[in-house]
Amino acid sequence: MLAVVVAGWGGGISIYDTSSWTRTCSFTGPFEVHTMAFSPDSARLVFGGLYGLVRLWDCASGQEMFVMEGHNNDVKSVAFSPRGKHIASCSRDKTVRVWDSQTGECHFVLEGHTDSVMSVEYYPSGLWLVSGGSDGTIRFWNSETGELGIVLDSSLGGVYKLAFSPDGRWIASGHVNGRLQLWHAVSGEPGPVLQGHVGGVTGIAFSPECRWFASSSMDKTIRLWDASTGTIITMLSNHTAFVHTVAFSPNGLQIASGGNDNKVRLWDVDSVLMSSVEQQDQLGAVEKTVYSPNGRYILTVSSSQTVKQWSSLKGVSRPIPIELPEYVSVKSVSYSLDGIPTAAVVQDGTLRLWELQEGRREAVLEGSRGANCVIMSPCCRWIVSSDRDDTVTMWDLASAQQMHVLIENGGPTREEIRCLAFSSTGHQLAIGNRSGTIWLFDPQSKDLITSKSTHWGFIEAMSFSPDGQQLAVGAGDRLIYLWGLQSDERAIKLRGHTEVVKCIAYSPCGDRIASGSEDKTVRVWLRRRTPSDTESWSCVSTVHGFFDAVLDIAWSPTVPMDFVTGCGDGSVRVWRVSSDGEDVVVRLLWGTNLAVLHADGVVFKGATGLGPMHRKLLIQCGAIEDSLNLEEVGGLRVEE
Structure with a gap:
């Protein structure tokens, strides 16, 4: 029997039999629970806080057996010895204590750490007890005598979590800065350092056969790693708050995680490993998407500063030859005309332009003062940024006089600069602010072409038509305005989105517009002309299925009916527009980070072949109609 323990603030604990999801025991402790562990036979539960x-506690009766007193600060980790005879605990009081699990008597007080001790684990044979602390050390203790053995000093900072591989070959340490390290458990020699998490590591668990290990983090994600190489396999990102812990099932078929979002999530390991969805290293909301000039690749950047390159046809991740240094803020990505991926980054308060290739060239934009928003012209000649003072500056990389201030301190009304956009040729630049003012500049002459004070609300998104004659504007009033730059006629209004429009893009032919919104949809608009040559637009398709705001859209330059979306749910998706008779159909070609069960409005009737767990999860989501008694589910809110 596999049991899951759910501990809430205030000490509430429930134990579930996962074969039926019935609650076998529930009790409330007198204090806040920080850590817990089952005895090897699952008959007892020890916890600290x-x-x-x-x-x-006795798991069958739910009765407290005894209390072990001695620590004078919060207990951060507890562990049973492999035979269940002893219990180890560690605390913010800088000590480790070893207790008799039958009597509660304290056998040893292990001292040596100079800061809080955050994790304690027994070696699989029981020979060693290992502790890790905020002082950055990992200490091996003889479990029978309490004598100190080797001490490992980590260069990665404070140790938050430790875990042994079941075969005893490796010990994994998780650190305050989000990194992990593998160590040879017998010799203590350091192994590979694993990077990926952007928040402290809170949990580590090896699979029973030692092939994989999983880590959880304050960055709201779980990562699955190859234990033999230290390479990442996939990233699971459905939690909406930091993840407290992660565990493999005894048969290795599932991963369980618990988070500060009050959810226990179950992940099917085979589904994760067999999924064709590419999920590696794309953390957080996808804020920028761009096609290469030949249309073969897509470059994306996420809110965690992760830059990825994808095959536009299959969605396979294509390696970027160089790794960005730490503590670099990626503000924009693009391709040069010869197809070199390029990033605009802020490092040490200075805006820099980097080629993402071996032997990269770097351009330092002199006079920059950080950047809130950055855009590169399609040819990468001009770089425009708005800084924290809402001063808009342009750098001309082909000129000796690089720096030109276009708008100082937000302009006459000192309003926040919200949006920047280049035309497809790079010969026009649009700047929009919070009050609805739009400026048009000529990048070559640096002259102001025109400005327009609108009543549309704040300017959130802008896009030029391919011929540069029209500017599509997404504004705070949830509408899209099509401003004819060579006409005095009123702007055309496109209505349909129910929340703020975050991104707009014209198709290469200029007859279609794709727009994304905080309403979690993409709308495709089609231009039609009347016999009198009057222009009109209508929404011909609405794409659903996103789980957060759609933040960026780009059309393929070589396959005119394909476009890519970047979303706040962490997904990158490529779509194809086609006609089915008179209807316009938008089909998903591929996507990343789509590992979400979304059953809203979906009902399966007469479903067969469902396993008991999947059957009950679908009933809980309201996705199947069945005569199964809901009381059999046991009431646990579980998401898979």
């Missing part, structure tokens, strides 16, 4: 207390 506030006030330095360690408590042992």
